[in-house]
Amino acid sequence: VGRAHRHAAKVPQICVCSIATIGDGQYNFTNIPLAADEAEAWVAEAKSRGLKTIAILAQQYPSIDGHVNALKAAAEGAGMKVVYEYRFPAGTTAFLSSMKAAGAKKPDVYFVSADEPSLTDLGKQILAPTESSRAAADGGIRVPCHLAPLSLDGQFSSVLDIMSRNRGGCIRQAVASNDQAPTRHPELNGLICFEEKNDDGGTRPAQSAHQTVAAKRSDRIDVRKDYRAITVQDIIDRADVGRSTFYSHYTRKDELLRDNFAPLRSIIERPAPSEPTRRRLMRFSLPLFRHVSEQQRLARPAGQRWGPSDAAPG
């Protein structure tokens, strides 16, 4: 799906990924990278910068757990060492003692993943008390940020995008931005940042589309919990739209979901351009395979393992 298409009113946001650990298990209809792939990219980046030791400071949260575990596995595979790990409950804001303990291990790099308000506090404190992190910051070390749990909120972010389209961005841009300039959390001063949240209102400079989405994304709805348990109020809250706005488009959340599938239907019902002239059965097959292939290509940073080069637009 090309850029023009993407900016058209209904962006096909649904893609089949084989991520066993999220969503429904066997199949997930999101357009997000695997936690393992993100971790590999992160570790590869860190390694390319000569970093060998990692300190993990991460909130306890299911999706963050997944990313931390993936990171540890990738780090181990690449010969990097986790020298410190601190997992804290949501809402934690005092990090000085843990920062001190982390700093004593002289990690080359910090892996930070948290929601607000923890993230900002971590950002402030990570730069203040530890010499190693300061040196890293001064040396201009930047590990691409994000790589954060885009996970599984992909589909709901896209839902939100449809509802608040004028606010810019779409989740795929956020995904595609993985291999572009890293988003920087101001408090982390370019050192690292994971999972940001836009709580600072207008204080941040003009945001690119993917930053906007990244901000929106972290205020996410956890689809893993249970689709049935998600209320319209949840959606309204996260999308930051009024109840009347929601109901002027949809009467139930199911409709929102179905609406999100409409673009997929239009893609797979469209015959493939190169379709043989003889009558063939199951015409949805090739367009859908192509769509999935294209989504995978978009969803993965350049140079990573997936993504056939001959993917045709869906």
Place this chain on the structure above:
Amino acid sequence: MLRQVEELLADIVRAELTTLFGGHPWAQAPREAVVRYVVGAYLSLLNWWLTTNLATSPEDVDRIFQTLVSPGIRAVTHDT
């Protein structure tokens, strides 16, 4: 979500079978069984493709799917 896509595909397969082969009952197998068989085969193949072998092009996977499934559909609908 899987359920949603499964149903979406089932709708499409059902519609295509009806368009091509008419709405009358088939002797060999209930229509809905054929629909589910085709959708299941498709999703399984898709899963195989995504988890093991994305070097295979979409056209190649489609060819595999067509080769495996078309004869079955033709047999069950007596469309030879």
